[in-house]
Amino acid sequence: MRKKYYAVIDTNVLVAAHLSSHDDSAVVQVYRKIIESEVVPLYSADILKEYEEVLSRKKFSLDNEKVKYTIALVINRGMEVNPKPSGIPFVDTKDLVFYEVVLEKKEDGAYLITGNKRHFPNDPIVVTAAEFLEIIRKQK
Numbered sequence: 001m002r003k004k005y006y007a008v009i010d011t012n013v014l015v016a017a018h019l020s021s022h023d024d025s026a027v028v029q030v031y032r033k034i035i036e037s038e039v040v041p042l043y044s045a046d047i048l049k050e051y052e053e054v055l056s057r058k059k060f061s062l063d064n065e066k067v068k069y070t071i072a073l074v075i076n077r078g079m080e081v082n083p084k085p086s087g088i089p090f091v092d093t094k095d096l097v098f099y100e101v102v103l104e105k106k107e108d109g110a111y112l113i114t115g116n117k118r119h120f121p122n123d124p125i126v127v128t129a130a131e132f133l134e135i136i137r138k139q140k
Helices: 011-019 026-035 045-055 064-077 093-104 129-139
Strands: 005-009 039-043 111-113
Touching: 005 011, 005 026, 005 093, 005 129, 011 026, 011 045, 011 064, 026 039, 026 064, 026 129, 039 045, 039 064, 039 093, 045 064, 045 093, 093 111, 111 129
Parallel strands: 005 039, 005 111
Antiparallel strands: none
């Protein structure tokens, strides 16, 4: 049986995976690992709301079925987490919930996968998609 990895997926990673024209890009590989149940996405109600709002933006031209599928995928393959307030100040408060969710599952080896590490505290659990794939590769 393959090891499962817990990860909070930042919205920009999902957007990039849908917009990528490269099947081997790191963000597409992470998305594929969710589909294959190797990655268990961690989410909260606020994260799902952001996914729906951002993925539905006209500028991304994602059809409604693709947005619905992605949210259903996260719910069906994932684990809902209701984070406690961390009290950590964030410039963009929309990013805070992603960090608070990963902190709840830090003891289980969870990561926060993002395309914007600078938006989060300098913490080894905050990684890019490529860094996350390398972590998985090294543990096999």
